[in-house]
Amino acid sequence: MGTVAFDAIETPFGKTDKILGGAATFIALAAAQFEVEAGVVSVVGDDFPDTYLDLLVKKNIDVSGIEIIKGGKTFFWSGKYHNDLNSRDTLTTELNVLADFKPVVPDHFTDSDVVMLGNLHPNIQKEVIEQMEKRPKLIVMDTMNYWMEHTWDELMDVIGKIDVLTINDEEARQLTKEYSLVRAAAEIIKMGPKYVVIKKGEHGALLFHEDHIFFAPALPLEEVFDPTGAGDTFAGGFVGYLAETKNVSFNNLRNAVIHGANLASFCVEEFGTKRIENLNKNEVDKRLYQFKELTQFDIELQ
């Protein structure tokens, strides 16, 4: 569940008109890289082109949970990245149909093993959980600073109901008032989740569980073209792998973080969803091998 949207993006390398965007779009496209039945719960206006829906359907993504509001306009975001691509200014946010979004989980989604709640109002995230017929094996949730500032109580309520929180480093610090990410993760775990993934953009991602920490680097790239959607692609790879392998042990979550980082490394190579729309298994596996080369060492320990 998350946004399906139009994005207009400007980077030092160029700019786009309105293109396909939204957290749920990136999450679903990444998750669909795995052998899973992926479905999206979202809302768009009737200005949303059939070609975009077809694109998702062709990737075996179930779009029956995407409500189309007659006479409504699709959520629109536009932003401009600074030269280092590490920060951006939001130029436009038009909520449109998202302003009154009441998520409806289709009946055939309500027994899903894995639920990914993209960044949205915590009450919307909670409504999805409440519509599940049985407790999913894993509920993963993303959020951002806005909800900490405006809907603290609602945010705490939903954080108490999930298994994994994904959050970026600055937001983890804001949520916990702890500068150290180790301490921030410990505080978040006290709020409810068993696992915390702290996303550090080009500096990789940390997975925390009890006293354990696992780290997935971002693959060093010659060029980052457009970071839009990288965090959601990471999350989509993470949940897609877990849904495919039906194993939510900490050890398997470690692998899932690597798969997420792997797909995110493709996402940033072109504008929007372009690169992850056109990925083949060979490319994905080859880059997984690079992740192994990047991180594995053979120091023997007694």
Next chain:
Amino acid sequence: MGTVAFDAIETPFGKTDKILGGAATFIALAAAQFEVEAGVVSVVGDDFPDTYLDLLVKKNIDVSGIEIIKGGKTFFWSGKYHNDLNSRDTLTTELNVLADFKPVVPDHFTDSDVVMLGNLHPNIQKEVIEQMEKRPKLIVMDTMNYWMEHTWDELMDVIGKIDVLTINDEEARQLTKEYSLVRAAAEIIKMGPKYVVIKKGEHGALLFHEDHIFFAPALPLEEVFDPTGAGDTFAGGFVGYLAETKNVSFNNLRNAVIHGANLASFCVEEFGTKRIENLNKNEVDKRLYQFKELTQFDIELQ
């Protein structure tokens, strides 16, 4: 070879009077964690306390290459870290005896397998190389932005004579005019070194060689107390491990980067050299195990 100095440090957690510091001090203390014959080439004034020299000697560090200038004063640096510990202001730099430093490599050092050139004027670094009786198996060199700005030609000359350049991310960008660290490393390799280590502080370190990249994360810590000397401790662990294992293959350099990152993770836990003065093998091995836990995963690839 490098500075042996007095440091006075202020962090958000406290401040020190003049304490033992200097690149060569941290490098030697870290290298001496391994089964090696470590020796220092440097210069101090006769204000430098015997207790500091004794401390190094007790760690089996050969100090016969540390020249003591009668009536001279030891190099002094003082700095104050900002709240996030990622940046600092230099308050004082008194070169003192370093202003006229002519390194003299003791005869019994001139057949060393591994030479580590701490950050100093490139001509001083070159003089050390020229005094070696035979080409060391590995020459590693550190530098900083000041030499890029003031002694470009001399810097290029010495970079052409070494095997490994260690440099931080911002300096790698400044040296090459490339923002991408992958491209920056490729440019540095064109300048001469076979290997480049780009240090990213709390974000770890990257080792580059031909088309290969290896990454060592910084161990996520509950608290960083004082980052002074972490980069030099990293370098000392890197060269110490390589000297002990007498193996300068890329695969062994990967292990060396992990050992460097491991020792650096201790360095930041107390002021100055305090923590690495008092390290035992058990603690070091235990933390190496944490590095394995942090980075190793078991995705099978065909």
